[in-house]
Amino acid sequence: MTVRSEPVLVWDGAIRLVHWLMVLLVPLLWWTAEEGHMDWHRRLGLAMFGLVLFRLLWGLFGSWTARFAPMVRRIGALPSHLARLRQRDSTPSFGHSPLAVLSVFALLLALATQVTTGLFSVDVDGLESGPLAIMVSFETGRQFAEVHEFNFNLLAVLILLHVAAIAIYRFVLRQKLVKPMVTGRRPRADFAGADLPDNRARPAAMIATAIFSLACVWALGNFG
Template structure:
């Protein structure tokens, strides 16, 4: 830390809310699925919320705050190799937003959650619960979707969550970097020259509009199942 170190807004409020609401929904989805029975109604509702959040994050990755945009953490293979060797260049600023390994985790989790939501729309346990769009696919396709949703998809997501938590602990206790507090407050102590993410009332209003549009799109898609 030096005299030029200041608090810089890295994670805008929409990104922070996305992160924590998504975490709560994933936990709730797993728990409700394990309980079964009447709790499955909440499993479906939470799944639709996750769908909405993922759609929003894809859009926010294009128009959100600087460090939330995919362009800020879409690293070249050479950059990733340097990072894994501990030979990152000072100007690459991996301590600001997502590091190269963190970026891989983010993309993997978004992809897996997308696959989980997608297969859930067509899944059918042939007992009491079926996805809203199951009537649009064959029984064989629905069976494949159900198998992924109930087995591979679930366990891969849980594995990524465990690795994510483990990485946070490693950064905190071995590298002395707190990744949780910035995701709560939005700020990091960084060099004054580091550009901040936009996080004004206007950007938050845009995020709210995008969430509303994504939610409406998800509701429309689900309604197609009748």
């Protein structure tokens, strides 16, 4: 008789919700900009700002796999991790692997740059602008807009690399990464009896962080 392994929490609900909302918002932001629906582009941009702010704060106050400090400590293991990948060693990491840590940091930096530049951007006619564009000159607003456009292309490349890595893990290393990001859990046996860190969800911290992020979104949306 096969004994089923008890599942353990890897990704808390906040991480999963933010992740999938970002997946939804990125193409919507691209489409609204391309089609000239700038009112919706601004609204969705503010929503993305709130998600990025929440994720950055959750990296300080969230569950163990959400926090940045343990992720940074894993970067030192990148050479050995790459060596194992070359040998097709697909032993799962509890949380982000060293290579995934670099991907997460690159994506968050690109998203933070995108929403920040969008706040100050001005179009060529000066008719459409971000909520904080009144704080800078027209020329500076145009410079922000140029960085905003260039950075989106960089973000798109990072997203494609991220999707390609997931596909490689799924079809080459036979490791499913999407399902745990939906359910939040993996079988305890996946981690080969390792002593796992305390990764309990933190609902009080999540609510406080969400309220603060929403308050910042509201303040930006009503600025000026």
